[in-house]
Amino acid sequence: MAKRLSYLLLVCLMLPITAAIAQATDTARVVNEVVQQQNTETGPVNEFFRSNNKIYVAVGILVIIFTCIILYLVRLDRRIGKLEKEN
Amino acid sequence: MIKVPVIGNNQQAARSIFFHLPMWMSMYTLFTISVVNSVWYLATNDLRRDVRASSSASVGVLFGVMGFFTGMLWATYTWGGTIVNDPKQMTTAIALTIYMAYLVLRLSFTDLDKRARVSAIFNVFAFALLIPLTYIIPRMVESLHPGSASSPGFSSQDTAGTIKMVLWPAFIGWTLLGIWIYTLRARYKRLVLKNILHG
Numbered sequence: 001m002a003k004r005l006s007y008l009l010l011v012c013l014m015l016p017i018t019a020a021i022a023q024a025t026d027t028a029r030v031v032n033e034v035v036q037q038q039n040t041e042t043g044p045v046n047e048f049f050r051s052n053n054k055i056y057v058a059v060g061i062l063v064i065i066f067t068c069i070i071l072y073l074v075r076l077d078r079r080i081g082k083l084e085k086e087n
Numbered sequence: 088m089i090k091v092p093v094i095g096n097n098q099q100a101a102r103s104i105f106f107h108l109p110m111w112m113s114m115y116t117l118f119t120i121s122v123v124n125s126v127w128y129l130a131t132n133d134l135r136r137d138v139r140a141s142s143s144a145s146v147g148v149l150f151g152v153m154g155f156f157t158g159m160l161w162a163t164y165t166w167g168g169t170i171v172n173d174p175k176q177m178t179t180a181i182a183l184t185i186y187m188a189y190l191v192l193r194l195s196f197t198d199l200d201k202r203a204r205v206s207a208i209f210n211v212f213a214f215a216l217l218i219p220l221t222y223i224i225p226r227m228v229e230s231l232h233p234g235s236a237s238s239p240g241f242s243s244q245d246t247a248g249t250i251k252m253v254l255w256p257a258f259i260g261w262t263l264l265g266i267w268i269y270t271l272r273a274r275y276k277r278l279v280l281k282n283i284l285h286g
Contacts, residue, residue: 057100
C-alpha cells in the first residue's frame, strides 16, 4: 500500500515537470495573457474562488493543509494499531 | 484579521502566505534534520540514526507536498495556471521528486544495513541538490515568486511589517508541528525495529 502510494505520488510530481519543460516560453507574457483570459472566465468553481476578493483561495489552502495532515496521521495511526495487534 | 497590502490581482489571497511559506520552512528544517542524521549514521553505523533520517525525510515530503499543492491552488487564481512556467515551482517539483525517490529507494531493500547505508548516501546528494534547486537557482533567474532576483523576501524590505509579525510565529509553530509528527513517526519505527535495535 505504502509502496503503491509512493509510486503514484512520484508520477504525479513528474508529470508537471515534463509538462513545464516542454513549454519553454516567455513566462511573464504568457501568464499575463492567461490571467487576463481567466479573469473573465466563468464557471461555478472559478466564481467561488474569485468572490469576496479571493479570500476563498486562502480558505482552500487551509483545507488542503488540514486534509494532508489528517490523512498522514490517520495512516500512522493505522500502522500503530497494526503493531499493537501483533504484540 | 490583520491588514495586508493589496497588490495587483493577489487581493485577499495574499493571506495564503501565512500558510504557504511556513510549509517550506518546516520542510527545510526536517530535511536538515534528515541529512544530519544520515551523515551521523554513516559515521557511527547506528541504525537509530537511520530511523530518524528516514522519518524526518518522510514528514518533510509531507510538508513539501502540502506547500506544493497550496502553491498550485494559489497560482491558479493569481498567476492564471496551476502549473506555470515559474522556475521556483519547477525546481521545487524536481527537488520533491528526488526526495520521493529516496523514500521509494528505501522500499526496494530488504537488508536493513544496506538500505540504511545506500539511502544515507542518497540523502546527502538529495540535500546537496535541494538547496541550489530551491534557493539559489530561482534567485538567479526571473520568477513569478516575490523576492526573486534579489535577497530573500522575508529579510529584505519587500515584506510588510504586519505580515512579518504573523509570519515569524507561524514559522516557529509549523516547524514545531512538523518536528512533533516526525518524532511520532520515529518512535513508531523504533518500536517496529525494537528487537534489532536493542538486540
